[in-house]
Amino acid sequence: MAWEPPELPEDQDEVIGRILDNLQDRMDGWAPYDGQPEVALAQEIGRETVVVNARMRDQIEYAVAGIGSTVFDVPYALATTAAISVQLTVTGTGVVVPDGFMVTGTNPVGEDVNFVLLEPVTAATTTPVVTMHAADAGSAGNGVPVGPLSIITATSTVITASAVTASAGGSDDELRDTYLDRLVSRLSVLRPGGVLAADMAALARTVPGVTRALGIDNYDALSEAIDAEKTVSVFVIDNVGAPVSVGVKADVQDALEAVREPGFVIYVEDPTYTAVDVVYDVVADAGADPGEVAAAIEAAVLAYLDPATWGTTVDDDTTWQAAGIVRLFDVAATIGRVPGVAAIVSVTLNGAAADAVLAGPAALPAPADAVDPTTVAGTVS
Structure with missing residues (x-):
């Protein structure tokens, strides 16, 4: 076409x-x-x-x-450079012909074409054959015939240069x-569709009501098998990181079924939410209000653990990268960046000074307003 x-x-x-x-x-x-x-x-x-x-x-x-x-x-x-095989005559074996060594020839339309040596060559004989490339990309470098070439680079060790093959391989943009x-x-x-989970997730995001979607290849959401061939499970959420309605999930299922490859099984499911209890002990800057610092810490940590943005990237706030671990150091760093925090004494996640594991293949921190919510509490002294 x-x-x-x-x-x-x-x-x-x-x-x-x-x-x-x-x-x-x-x-x-x-x-x-x-x-x-x-x-x-x-x-x-x-x-x-x-x-x-x-x-x-x-x-x-x-x-x-x-x-x-x-x-x-x-x-x-894109344009490519022509190449040419050149036999050099040098003053003796062991001579090093440097990179950047240049010769010139004439193409069929009478234009001069410069050829350059891209890497240094140590001569094993007095007549080494080297491959040189046109200095400029394009088809104009083709067709320089077999025969003598003019040496451009000033040298006392290379006596003559002669093409042993015609130049070829150059192409224009x-x-x-x-x-x-x-x-x-x-x-x-x-055609629309695909066999990869990423394709299915991209299509799911085109359904009204879906903001982010995570597709997992070979995962059966019903049996939880992780090696199910020709199976894709797609997890979808709305703009606040909450599960979409039953109707929206049905729309996603219909959209994916309409374009799936024959024999593929597709599941559309909700993510799994895990409550993360963050407890901290920090020292405030001199003159800072402890209550204001505590409120700012809570807001910053809850924003970091917000299911609406968990797994996104700086470049794309609609992507969803599987992230099943809340790193203790990342939470501590979030607290440390809060204005008014002078020092961190301790931070724990779910009662331990260790990373917290989020449950499920499509894992998200629980929102602060969930039945079993993510919480942030601590001491500011």
Whole structure:
């Protein structure tokens, strides 16, 4: 399949003619002739419209190409450098031809092409053969014939240079139209769906009511088997980190079933919430209000353990990376960053000065308003 560019008029005379025809239809008895203000205005509008349309077409194609390379992982074919085998004559064995050594030849259209040695070579004979690459990428480096080459780099150890094969392998950057044709062909064979848990999670996030989703390959949410072939379990939550409604889960199930590969089993489930009890003992800065510091610590730790953001990344607040352990040092660091905290005496998670394990394959800290909530308490002295 070929790329079909957007239909934007780019013929100046055509655009001007359409404007004048429309004016004539709307203005009884009016006929265009050179010198009329209306005609001059129509001509200027026509010229500007064509310029804008050409730029708009370029921007649309650049945008589509950008989506193709970043979202669909169909990269542009970038220019490559031509290579050539060159026999050197040197003053003796053991001579080192340095990297950056350069020679030049002429391509079939009469252009000079420089070739450079990318790595130093120690001559084992007085006529070593080395591979050199064109200094500039592109097809212009191809076709330098077998025969003598001119030495550019000043040297007292290399006497002559001669190509033993014609240069080849250089290519230009892929034309945008060529790339777009290739992208359309690639996308034409794709369909929604996938066999990976990450694909299923991405599709689940497109269902209204779902903010984040975690897919786990080969996990059977009913039997809890972790080696179930052709099975994916998808866990979904809303914008506050809570389980979605039964209706939304049904919508997710329907959406995934509609695109699943034959023979695949898909489960849509709620995550598992684990209460984390944080107890701390800190020393406040001189002059700081202990009550205000305690309130700030509670807010900071609860924000860190918020199920709405647990497992997200700095770059993407909709992602969900499985994180089944609350690190003691991370909680302590969160407390230490609170304004007014001078020193940390101790921190415990669920009664121990150790990491806390969250239950379940899709594990989240319990929210502060849950029946069994995450809590933060301590002493500020």
